[in-house]
Amino acid sequence: MPATERTGASPTSLSIGELSERTGVPTSALRYYDELDLVRPEARAAGRRRYAESAVREVTLVRFLGEIGFSLAEIGRFLAGESQSRQELVEHKLAELAEQQHRIEVARTALEHGQRCPASDPMNCDRFWSILDGRRRGLSLEESHTQAH
Incomplete structure (x- = not known):
């Protein structure tokens, strides 16, 4: 059975290096985002993070929110929140x-x-x-x- 099937990763999943290349975000930052539950890998294959294609958008969102002044803690609350709490964060x-x-x-x-x-x-x-x-x-x-x- 291929590793992707055993771990739940899709055949089109991205390695951390590929995600880094596609987003311009260093792998160390991506690991930190994972620790903070901002952008999580969909699975692990042979102990390595594998990301869904949607992680490109997620990383882009995290970077954008940081660029407009949100701290990583605020970004975490923004991502975890509901529409009303997001509006409160924006205000x-x-x-x-x-x-x-x-x-x-x-x-x-x-x-x-x-x-x-x-x-x-x-x-x-x-x-x-x-x-x-x-x-x-x-x-x-x-x-x-x-x-x-």
């Missing part, structure tokens, strides 16, 4: 990204000021030290920057 991620975007804009404003600062060196800039003093007093970066100007 949470959107709020998190909005907060990150806000922090980036505040940081950009502060850095752009540093480029234009007449003192030419932040360490010699009274406004720079005023901003730091505001932060020490518990103001947000944005509040501290606004107060210094």
